[in-house]
Amino acid sequence: MANAPIRLLIAASGTGGHLFPAIALAEQLPDYQIEWLGVPNRLERSLVPKQYPLNTIAVEGFQQGLGFSSLGILGKLVGSILQVRKLLKKGNFQGVFTTGGYIAGPAVIAARSLGLPVILHESNALPGKVTRFFGPWCDAVAVGFEVAAKYLPRAKTIYTNTPVRSPFLDSQIVPLDLPIPENVPLIVVFGGSQGAVAINKLVRSCATAWFDAGAWVVHLTGDNDPEVENLQHPQYIVLPFSDNMAGLLKRADLAISRSGAGSLTEMAVCGVPSILIPYPFAAEDHQTYNAEVFTSVGAAIAFKQSELSAEVLQSKVLYLLQSPQLADMAEKSKAIAVPDSAAKLAQLVRDLVEM
Numbered sequence: 001m002a003n004a005p006i007r008l009l010i011a012a013s014g015t016g017g018h019l020f021p022a023i024a025l026a027e028q029l030p031d032y033q034i035e036w037l038g039v040p041n042r043l044e045r046s047l048v049p050k051q052y053p054l055n056t057i058a059v060e061g062f063q064q065g066l067g068f069s070s071l072g073i074l075g076k077l078v079g080s081i082l083q084v085r086k087l088l089k090k091g092n093f094q095g096v097f098t099t100g101g102y103i104a105g106p107a108v109i110a111a112r113s114l115g116l117p118v119i120l121h122e123s124n125a126l127p128g129k130v131t132r133f134f135g136p137w138c139d140a141v142a143v144g145f146e147v148a149a150k151y152l153p154r155a156k157t158i159y160t161n162t163p164v165r166s167p168f169l170d171s172q173i174v175p176l177d178l179p180i181p182e183n184v185p186l187i188v189v190f191g192g193s194q195g196a197v198a199i200n201k202l203v204r205s206c207a208t209a210w211f212d213a214g215a216w217v218v219h220l221t222g223d224n225d226p227e228v229e230n231l232q233h234p235q236y237i238v239l240p241f242s243d244n245m246a247g248l249l250k251r252a253d254l255a256i257s258r259s260g261a262g263s264l265t266e267m268a269v270c271g272v273p274s275i276l277i278p279y280p281f282a283a284e285d286h287q288t289y290n291a292e293v294f295t296s297v298g299a300a301i302a303f304k305q306s307e308l309s310a311e312v313l314q315s316k317v318l319y320l321l322q323s324p325q326l327a328d329m330a331e332k333s334k335a336i337a338v339p340d341s342a343a344k345l346a347q348l349v350r351d352l353v354e355m
């Protein structure tokens with residue numbers, strides 16, 4: 001009789017940065033039976049059920065200090081641990097994989113209390129608080145950037161880089177359903193999975209000079225920008241979100257972006273040079289740490305949002321478009337990619353769950 005498939009619970013919730021690496025891992029485990037753990041009202045609701053059964057729990061983060069609302073959250077945490085325990089037992093799961101964030105707390109505690117293996121993947125250069133706290137409880141913490149290990153001295157860390165979804169790894173060009181001529185320079189502007197209104201505003205105020213220099217711009221604005229219609233030009237394509245980031249980044253000559261770990265990893269895999277503007281309000285300024293990994297090897301140029309004017313951005317892009325520095329940055333970006341990250345992470349999961 002053939003062995004029953006391994007059952008794995010993936011706890012990944014919130015934004016693209018937490019969900020896409022987990023989806024990339026799941027793609028590498030086609031022989032596993034995978035179910036998802038998330039919350040009712042985040043991106044997993046629309047992304048996950050197409051492929052995997054989604055189980056939801058109510059869980060939130062603690063704000064500073066312990067007030068009445070924190071006590072309520074603590075109550076929910078205890079409740080969610082019990083829910084996850086029940087799910088793990090009833091579903092006969094053999095292991096848990098998580099990408100950190102609030103969902104990881106109950107998932108790690110519930111799994112450990114049942115003696116199940118837990119693998120956590122942390123994509124940021126400065127690991128999040130949940131990873132720093134729960135990392136030592138996990139059988140392994142896979143890190144997206146080598147530097148992250150130094151913030152996790154008590155965890156069993158292993159460097160795998162961050163997995164990207166399969167279209168990024170296909171050698172074939174993913175066709176772009178956009179009317180962009182073949183030989184024009186393309187700038188892709190995006191602000192993580194949710195868009196960045198501040199970057200949108202800056203780009204709109206300097207893009208005309210880039211069009212005059214022959215460049216085209218694909219601008220992914222997110223859906224919270226009330227001014228998206230303020231710029232219109234034949235060389236300017238504006239979309240709230242793209243489902244074909246692999247196609248776009250493989251075609252891009254330059255990206256202007258936040259420095260979320262997922263975006264950076266994908267830019268490296270596609271060999272895209274970038275201008276990075278870390279999100280200034282990210283927890284513990286972790287996007288600045290991410291950006292440093294890329295600027296320190298010459299793959300990107302970073303600006304603090306508060307110090308970046310439209311004039312500086314405009315002239316930096318014009319300079320790069322006609323400078324050999326752009327090709328050099330592209331090479332350096334490609335050089336730090338780890339295209340087999342998803343396969344490495346999947347092997348780590350197999351080693352620990354099937355032990």
Ligand SMILES: CC(=O)N[C@H]1[C@@H](OP(=O)(O)OP(=O)(O)OC[C@H]2O[C@@H](n3ccc(=O)[nH]c3=O)[C@H](O)[C@@H]2O)O[C@H](CO)[C@@H](O)[C@@H]1O
Pocket residue numbers: 015016017018020123124190191192193194220240241242243244245259260261262263264266279282283286287290
């Ligand atoms: C504000 C904030 O705290 N953001 C965090 C969040 O980022 P967030 O989820 O915004 O960003 P990431 O840069 O990690 O990932 C963005 C993902 O969204 C995808 N995408 C984006 C735009 C689009 O139109 N289509 C599309 O598919 C990208 O291809 C990428 O896979 O989680 C990351 C991983 O923990 C962190 O590094 C980021 O700092």
